[in-house]
Amino acid sequence: MKIICIGRNYADHITELKNEKPTEPIVFLKPDTSILLKKQPFFIPEFSNEVQHEVELLVKITKVGKHIDKKFAHKYYDEIGLGIDFTARDLQQQLKQKGLPWEKAKAFDGAAVIGKFVSKSRFEALDNISFSLKKNEQVVQKGNSSHMLWQFDELIEYVSKYFTLKIGDVIFTGTPAGVAKVNPDDVLAGFIADEEFFKIRIK
Ligand code: ZN
Numbered sequence: 001m002k003i004i005c006i007g008r009n010y011a012d013h014i015t016e017l018k019n020e021k022p023t024e025p026i027v028f029l030k031p032d033t034s035i036l037l038k039k040q041p042f043f044i045p046e047f048s049n050e051v052q053h054e055v056e057l058l059v060k061i062t063k064v065g066k067h068i069d070k071k072f073a074h075k076y077y078d079e080i081g082l083g084i085d086f087t088a089r090d091l092q093q094q095l096k097q098k099g100l101p102w103e104k105a106k107a108f109d110g111a112a113v114i115g116k117f118v119s120k121s122r123f124e125a126l127d128n129i130s131f132s133l134k135k136n137e138q139v140v141q142k143g144n145s146s147h148m149l150w151q152f153d154e155l156i157e158y159v160s161k162y163f164t165l166k167i168g169d170v171i172f173t174g175t176p177a178g179v180a181k182v183n184p185d186d187v188l189a190g191f192i193a194d195e196e197f198f199k200i201r202i203k
Pocket of ligand 1: 005006007054056085172174175
């Protein structure tokens with residue numbers, strides 16, 4: 001399986017990082033080795049002094065497809081989840097400045113937290129899903145899918161122009177504002193509405 005990540009999909013996070021608003025989605029990949037294993041803590045890698053959390057809604061692909069029209073995109077996923085796109089921000093800034101790819105900052109081991117998934121039929125509207133991240137019991141990130149620049153179906157249309165989507169692939173749909181550094185002993189818990197989707201400890 002592969003993980004397809006979308007960058008800069010929430011206007012407030014674009015402002016926070018002083019990035020330009022994109023005219024098309026920003027796309028990068030994480031390999032399957034970046035998935036944090038269940039019940040394991042996240043170890044801050046030695047090559048970064050500024051690993052930040054990015055809480056994101058996830059879409060799990062259930063059907064093989066290529067060049068999927070957004071009208072039909074809803075047939076390619078049944079479940080929505082929540083996860084974290086861990087980012088070595090210091091390293092990413094250096095790479096960005098040099099115009100180099102971001103993989104070392106985004107695709108390292110453990111950088112993809114994939115929490116549980118639930119049926120999309122549980123949501124009244126996919127473009128109105130509230131989610132949040134708590135760090136040590138305090139809410140640090142809050143988002144709603146209504147604020148995404150590109151909705152799930154539009155993202156599927158866009159990314160499937162470039163990559164064949166396969167069963168089990170996961171799309172990380174971008175983070176809202178509030179990204180911040182994690183420190184040893186922090187506990188991060190992700191919620192959709194009031195339901196917990198993951199909880200992890202930082203080491
Ligand atoms: Zn992200």
